[in-house]
Amino acid sequence: MSMPKSPRSSTSDNLLQLNLKDHYEVLRDLGRGTYGKVVLAKCMETGTNVALKVLPKSSTKLREFQREFQYSYFLSPHSNIVDSYNVAFETRSSYVFAQEYAPVGDLFDAIPPQVGMKERDVKLVVKQIASALEFMHSKQLVHRDIKPENVLIFEADFNKVKLMDFGMTRKDGNVIRKTNGSIPYTPPEICEAVRNENITVSSSGDVWAFGVLLFCMLTGNFPWENADIGDIYFSEFVTWQRRKTSKIPSQWKRFTPKFLRYFRKVLDIKPERRCDVKEIMKYLNDNWLLPCRNSDDSTEEDEDECASGSDQADNLALILQNHGIDTKVDKHLRDVRISEWLLSL
Incomplete structure (x- = not known):
């Protein structure tokens, strides 16, 4: 998508000072953060x-603004990365550049808290975001801020979503200083670093955040507050991840055994052992959630039975046939029947 430049042809390489109101009618705020704000405007x-x-000059250096704009514009050709127009200028107090507007909003508001999205919708979203990240990584660029707020929705059925916000994007292998705190999407190797400590930019950090994003979409919850051993939920996960226990952590019992194996790969504690983002493509035709996850009256014991029952499905085939259950049916229906039979016991 292309857009006519300002009459004065202002770009990041030819940054002119303009009066915003002379060229745009500002309609409303779309979002605000520590970086500045994004507004909806009519050209x-x-x-x-x-x-x-809109990035305030008080907290943004010119080279930081130009870097973000150039990465945004450079990555725009990918169909799942937000389109940035070759329009950039400065006002007396801010640096500004223009991007396409997403009418539906961002992914954060589309995730029902404590419930999560439908599995079908999650698969549509992750397929597109994985494609965007794979493209970035092929260009030796690391996003470094993967979270629902940075995924824009262009169609309500999730058939068109795009990755945005390249303010933290850096080249793979660059050494930078840790300046910001940790959020649930921050990988453990970054959480462990202290402020101003040197850290190496790596695509494995995006892979970790992608895995956490996937968990959030499917459950409506964070798996932990911080990927730090002091966090009880993270500690429980690490114990299971390192196979020091066979007990599935409480927040992870809703996933099928096969998809738990994917989570082991994408959320490996050691960065060098994490799978590539494109690994998710191998799982798109599988069931990710156990069929009994939505039962209102299910107990923890029920969930344990449901999880273990799916894990042992193949071994139970003969027993099930002896109980009059045909296992040579659709895989999803078979899993449902297995779960129902186990719960009846």
């Missing part, structure tokens, strides 16, 4: 609605 020249990212 007076074309009548097109655009999203303007």
Whole structure:
């Protein structure tokens, strides 16, 4: 998608000082953060609605602004990365550049808290975001801020979503200083680093965040507050991840055994052992959630039985046939029948 430039042809390489109101009608705020804000605006020249990212000069250096704009514009050709127009300028107090507007909003507001999204919708989203990340990684670029707020939705049925916000994007292998705190998507190797400690940028960090994002979409919860051993939920996960216990952590019992194996790969504690983002493509035709996960009256024991029952499904085939259950049916239906039979016991 291309868009006519400002009448004065201002770009990041030819940054002119303009009065925002002379060229755009600001309609409303779309989002605010420590970086600045994003506003919905109508371009007076074309009548097109655009999203303007406004970065205050008080907290943004010119080279930081130019780097973010250039990465955004460079990555725009990918169909699942938000389109940035070749329009950048400065006002007296801010640096500004223009991007396409997503009418549905961002992914954060689309995830029902404590419930999660439908598995079908999650698969649509992760397929597209994985493609965007794989493209970035092929260009030796690391996003470094994967989270629902940075995934824009263009169609309500999730058939078109795009990755955005390249303010933290850096080249793979670069050594930078840790300046910000940790969030649930931050990998453990970064959580362990202290402020101002040197850290090496790696695509494995995006892989970890992608795995956490996947968990959030499917459950409506964070798996932990911080990937730090002091966090009880993370500690429980690490104990299971390292196979020091066969007991599935409480928050992970809703997933099928095969998909738990994927989580082991994408959320490996050791960065060098994590799988590539594209690994998720191998699992798109599998069931990710156990069929009994939505039972309102299920107990922890029920969930244990459901999880272990799916894990042993193949071994139970003969027993099930002896109980009049045909196992040579659709895999999903078979799993449902196995779960129902186990729960009846």
